[in-house]
Amino acid sequence: MRVELSVNGDLYRRESEPDLTLLALLRDVLELTGTKWGCLTGDCGACTVLVDGEPIVSCLQLARQVEGREVTTVEGLAGNGALDSLQAAFVSNGAAQCGFCTPGMIVSAEALLRARPSPSEAEIREALSGNLCRCTGYNKIIDAVLEAAGSRGAAA
């Protein structure tokens, strides 16, 4: 079957098996390997992407279910090669160690900041509770999200 969807602003049309997941479409067909996976069972959040602005775990979503919708992956956040404020805050706060959870973590945080521009720490913890990180203990990730919220607030 054929799926048509927009990924990071580009329109793609591809032949796909009916059981192809969105994750496999992104990574294996479109070769957008920025999105990671750590489980394929919905437990780790490493594969999180935005579909029409909503965060979803792409390992549990079929590609055909996002037909005609807008998908944003970590590769779609940085504008013109520059880091977006959330990415910059992850860098400056030491929120990425091995970096494997980072794309999913940043996408989940992006969804949060779009919905709630100045979240409390408790709201950040809640929004990121489906994203596992084995390296950082989360402190620096929460600091990064707080800082990005602050800098976006200041810029607005």
Add this chain to the structure above:
Amino acid sequence: MTVTQETNAAEELRVVGKRLPKLDAPQKVTGQTVYAADVHMPGLLYGAILRSPHAHARIRSIDVSAAEQLPGVRAVIHAGNVEQRPYGYGQDNIPLKPDKVRFVGDEVAAVAAIDEETAHRALELIRVDYEVLPAVFDPFESLAQEFPLIHDELPDLIGNVSMRWDFEDGDVDAAAAEAAVVVEGDYSSPQAAPAPIETHAVIASFAPDGHLTVWSPVHMVFMYRKELADCLGLDWRHITVIQPPVGGSFGGKIDIDPHDFITVMLALQARRPVRLVMSREEEFIGTRTRQPIHIRLRTGADAEGNLLFRDADVVSDNGAYNGWGSHAMLVAMNTITSMYRVPNSRIRSSVVYTNKNYGGSVRGFGNPQATFAVEQQMEELADALGIDPMDLRLRNANQSGDVTPQGMEITSCGLSECLRIVREQSGWDERRGKLRERNRGLGAAALIHVGGGARIYGSDGCGAIVKVDDSGQVTLITGASELGQGSETTLAMIVAEEMGVPLDAVHVINSNTDVKPWDVGVHASRTTFVAGNAARMAAAKARDQLLETASELLGAPIDELHVRDGTVEVVGAPERQIDYARLARRRLLREEGSVVMASAFYDPPTQKQVDHRGNISAAYGFGAHVAEVEVDPGTGMVRLLNLWTAHDVGRAINPMSCEGQIEGGAAMGVGLALSEELVIFDGEIVAPNLHDYGMPTTADVPRIVVNLVETIDPLGPFGAKGVGEAGIIPPPAAIANAIADATGIRPRAYPMRPWKVKEWIDTEERSHVIENGSPVDG
């Protein structure tokens, strides 16, 4: 907070000591980093492994004919059609099992096919005829009886005991007779998993001339290459190991595993590149775990609280094969003899085989397990003596200049300082023992761990090359590996400091065995110390080459030159200056020119222990944690409210990165303490997924307070010591002590999951009722 015990005013540091972001972070936050599973190449095949469904069985026969005939299958291998030799510590393992499987998950056969689906269909077509054997899962049963014998092929083995390691120093029995108080108890730990978010992935490709290239997220690349060659009968001069960026390891990727060999054998048979990526389930079932260690411990002290002895019987349940995991016992031994000053100590230990997934070298390597016992007994002892546990610890704390019973020479030691800091920050003196009516409690634990290498192999060394090219760019080529822990940035900072250049002038190459100088590999929290010293030495030599040329050109002796931001100036006459790029070109672009390049190999002054004695590390790290918990007596649920930590890091080369190691380590320690466990039933891991495994989330890990104590180690690079493993060590003990403070119940095992804590509370209540003589109602 950073506390520096001594400062050397003459030494002004410009890069070292700054909170600098990791050099590789921008690629990581944009998704550009290419991990092993992201590598694409033409003709790539997909590998998959058939694993034993039985915990112990003889393989009568394997029939792969149907799998071989499936279209799209390019290789099907099993012990009958490959060349392989035993490998591993004690040569007790082999990649594809020829006659016997010893745990659920043991490798039996493998396929390579044009896509994943075909590979898995082919696995289903392989017929294995097993004769199921009785299995043993309990290490004490395995220790006591000789049947069933797990490694009947190893002639020297007695029963299922793979190792017996005993140590004695002083006279424990005499000390016990003198002691005013002796506490005694059994302490156990579960099988746990390192569980990095990136599962294992490996790619193997043979060139037409037979040269093998392997991409694998390992951290001991040179040893890996040798083991590949030895086991598969390959010429190791024709193997290149490339380490792609690693998505976390925590020791899980130290050991070479059967799947590494299997991927190479598949590529050899298929004559095409093969990639094998572990599923999460396989990661739990088929890669290395943290071994359960069971410790019966006695500690005694005199009436003033001076420790007199420790006496331990230890059983380490390392599963079906040794791996390096068998050696976790030795680290546990170091803690039992050397955490605090203990004049007399005795340990009898056995490492036993059981029919379970086997142990590896997971972060902390035996130390969280041992600390759980040792540090609970410090508080039990203090309570029995009526002394504050912090006072007891301070009275017995290790100090600089001590030599421990095992011959560990403690040069720099900030233990007392760490204890004082967490005592004060947690409000220990006012709050410990006084929160029980609110179901809250405080508990502490300290740690000792190697921080200056660890001589396990012949060498404990690491090589480094520093070069400066015609643009003035400095490149460090290091033997060390980056696993996410930040070694790349730390080493670049050391080079930048030594060379007098900004950090962004330094590039790091660290991932290819053809290029990088030899290193033992990442283990034992050794990289900052060992690779850091090597990098610093090479940088100093390269800088001296530039200064020699500068001295000629500027007409000033070397000791009157000064480097700032990559420019050499004459002291007192800064207008007489020349930058590194021009100096490098002046050396290069002339007749009989030369490149600016220097190498160094640093092997720390450490000793391989003989009879468990010897100075195994050139420096030791220390630390102390205080945990505050709230226990719900109705459900047994333990909530960690606060964790205060202080770590003696020697010198924080990059404080942000030290904090990251400590916070991440402590979070893993919290997981060990409260939730993480591979629950095994009849030899099978019950729910091999991240959710049931119990990895902590943002909801479980509170804000962790980190204090860095700088003791400026005499041998560390700029005084630094290792800190990679330290954070994970105290939490299980500190949290157990906090639960004891909150409830009066002494936890004897972790993870302290709600149902278990509830059971302890109920048992305790029942015993009170019986003691008080009143009948139980209903």
